[in-house]
Amino acid sequence: MNEHAHMNCDELLGSLSAYIDGDLSPELCQELEKHLAGCDNCRVVLNTTKRTIDLVQTPLEKPDLPDDVRERLFKRLNLDRYLTQKPG
Numbered sequence: 001m002n003e004h005a006h007m008n009c010d011e012l013l014g015s016l017s018a019y020i021d022g023d024l025s026p027e028l029c030q031e032l033e034k035h036l037a038g039c040d041n042c043r044v045v046l047n048t049t050k051r052t053i054d055l056v057q058t059p060l061e062k063p064d065l066p067d068d069v070r071e072r073l074f075k076r077l078n079l080d081r082y083l084t085q086k087p088g
């Protein structure tokens, strides 16, 4: 059983927020970065996601982004959890 030898796009995108959070094991990080090196599509998603998080986490430099726009953007990027942070 070596199913994680090659991460596919779905797996990568599913782990992306954990990767950005630094919650991913070093092993998985490596797999993810290996995939990113060969997949333009996922690289674009990662960059977009990172930029979005930067935008939200640096309030001083944040442009005036209405709540509903931000919410829609987050939902599109599957980052709802950054919005709500509900326990459980």
Ligand SMILES: [Zn+2]
Residues within 6 Å of the ligand: 008, 009, 012, 035, 039, 041, 042
């Ligand atoms: Zn990919």
